[in-house]
Amino acid sequence: MSLKNSQHRESLKHEYIFGTIHKDGRRSFQSLDSLIKQYDLAPATIYRSSAKEQWRKQRLAFKAELTEEIKQARKHDIVNDIQFIQKSPQL
Secondary structure (H helix, E strand, O other), X not given: OOHHHHHHHHXXXXXXXXXXXXXXXXXXXXOHHHHHHHHOOXXXXXXXXXXXXXXXXXXXXXHHHHHXXXXXXXXXXXXXXXXXXXXXXXX
C-alpha cells in the first residue's frame, strides 16, 4: 500500500469510528461503503482491515461513551438550572 493510500486509510478509519464534526457542532457518521467511495480505496482491503482491527466494535464503543457523556452533561445542566431557580429571589 502506498503512503498516500495508507494516509487515506487512516483518515477513513478515523472518520468511520469517530464521525465527522460539522461547523454547527453536529456529529455525523457515514457508512463504510460511502467512505470507501469518498476516499477511492479498494473495498476488499478496507473490509479486511476493518474486520481485523474491529472498527465496528470501536465505533459502537465510542458512540456509547459519547452518549453517556451527553447524558451526564444534560444532568449537570438540569441540576444547575434547578439550583439557579431555587436561589433566585421569588417575586
